[in-house]
Amino acid sequence: MATWPSTAPLSFAHLAALDVAPPELVDMLVEAGFSSTGIRMRQASPGSPCYPLTDPVQRRATKERLAATGFSVLYIELVGLSRSLDPRELRPMFDAGADIGASRVVAAGDDEDVSVVADKLAAVCELARSYNLAVDIEFMPFRAVKSLADTLQVLRMADQPNAHILLDALHFRRSGSRIEHLEAIDPRLIGSFQLCDATAEPPADLTYEARNARLLTGEGGLNVDEIMDALPAAVPLGVEVPLTLAYPHLSALERAQLTVAETRKFLERRAQRRAS
Numbered sequence: 001m002a003t004w005p006s007t008a009p010l011s012f013a014h015l016a017a018l019d020v021a022p023p024e025l026v027d028m029l030v031e032a033g034f035s036s037t038g039i040r041m042r043q044a045s046p047g048s049p050c051y052p053l054t055d056p057v058q059r060r061a062t063k064e065r066l067a068a069t070g071f072s073v074l075y076i077e078l079v080g081l082s083r084s085l086d087p088r089e090l091r092p093m094f095d096a097g098a099d100i101g102a103s104r105v106v107a108a109g110d111d112e113d114v115s116v117v118a119d120k121l122a123a124v125c126e127l128a129r130s131y132n133l134a135v136d137i138e139f140m141p142f143r144a145v146k147s148l149a150d151t152l153q154v155l156r157m158a159d160q161p162n163a164h165i166l167l168d169a170l171h172f173r174r175s176g177s178r179i180e181h182l183e184a185i186d187p188r189l190i191g192s193f194q195l196c197d198a199t200a201e202p203p204a205d206l207t208y209e210a211r212n213a214r215l216l217t218g219e220g221g222l223n224v225d226e227i228m229d230a231l232p233a234a235v236p237l238g239v240e241v242p243l244t245l246a247y248p249h250l251s252a253l254e255r256a257q258l259t260v261a262e263t264r265k266f267l268e269r270r271a272q273r274r275a276s
Helices: 024-030 056-069 085-099 114-129 148-158 169-174 181-184 206-212 224-229 253-273
Strands: 010-012 036-040 074-079 104-109 132-135 163-168 189-195 238-241
Touching: 010 206, 010 253, 024 056, 024 253, 036 056, 056 085, 056 114, 056 206, 074 114, 085 181, 104 114, 104 148, 104 163, 114 132, 132 148, 132 189, 148 163, 148 181, 148 238, 163 169, 169 189, 169 206, 189 224, 224 253, 238 253
Parallel strands: 010 036, 010 238, 036 074, 074 104, 104 132, 132 163, 163 189, 189 238
Antiparallel strands: none
């Protein structure tokens, strides 16, 4: 049974503040109480913001803020593993990510042919290794690689030592993935875990929910505790809870501060329950 103290380092998912660009993102998250962040360097959907950090001024400013604050970049995102992807086009992204100290890349499976996804993952992992980057597949029920079982199949076929899983509480539940499968896998395959919550019953539009309608951890019915019980204790904790629509009167900083405060309350309640 994995436990985390209420003071555990928390990583921020850029989805929750895509209107805030580096390096301003770093300053905001340091003030909010996060320890690291992901940076959206490639679009996850058409028209969505991204910050490739190819501009040398922006990259230098981001590096300076990271160095001055001790803040870190956990991962860069998002690589769509589709048949149209040429891994060589990722070199600028990986170069920028490695330059600012990122340790992981997040990818998603975007082809219905699992062999295509596995081949692309293998090629991306090989390139990423030259930058000392791990690659985490995040399965999502509205993408081709939908579930934990799908992801494990891709990992087996790709057979890459730096390939892992980014486990998101919402996607785990909405994809129908099973706790016993999570408990049975090699703990080293879990790259990180993203906390959030949502209603027990799924809505009609899972994509909209994931991007706009999540709840703070402990406010919903996903039974996040059960998922965490099946995780290895050393897994980094991230938080992915976009709150713009739920709290339009709050600034991006205030939403980030609220996220930290409520997540720490959840972790404290969890620790108390495990101790009793």
